[in-house]
Amino acid sequence: MRKLSAGLLAVVLLAGCAVQRTKAPQIDAKTAFALNLETQVTQGNKDYTMLFADIGEAHRQGKLTDGDVSALNVIGMQLRSALTEADRLTKVYATNYDNRIAEQIGGLLAQVASDIAQITNQKAAALAGSHQ
Numbered sequence: 566m567r568k569l570s571a572g573l574l575a576v577v578l579l580a581g582c583a584v585q586r587t588k589a590p591q592i593d594a595k596t597a598f599a600l601n602l603e604t605q606v607t608q609g610n611k612d613y614t615m616l617f618a619d620i621g622e623a624h625r626q627g628k629l630t631d632g633d634v635s636a637l638n639v640i641g642m643q644l645r646s647a648l649t650e651a652d653r654l655t656k657v658y659a660t661n662y663d664n665r666i667a668e669q670i671g672g673l674l675a676q677v678a679s680d681i682a683q684i685t686n687q688k689a690a691a692l693a694g695s696h697q
Contacts (some may be wrong), residue, residue, distance in 0.1 A: 599659045606651045609677045633691040644680035647673045
């Protein structure tokens, strides 16, 4: 059985698993774990894209100011960096199954979740004080 750090385990449990070994028993545990990490990174990228598409639309509609968008972009740049690194590391992990790499990915996924929550909350606060 694979030993996971508490942080990585929390991320895996919170995000859910894309590959369930009971439904795909031909996939070994290491491969299933690597696929699950990749799925979480892919979902983070989708969430990032959707979030910033919404921010752009709200900006075009005048609901967010240039200052609001600039502040959100600061967090977004950090988020993009974490996603890029997590994506790179999932490819490394898929070739060597190094637990240290998995822990790094878990830490990055936790950062991604935190950044998305921060952007979502900051966007909601800006929209609540809408500048229309």
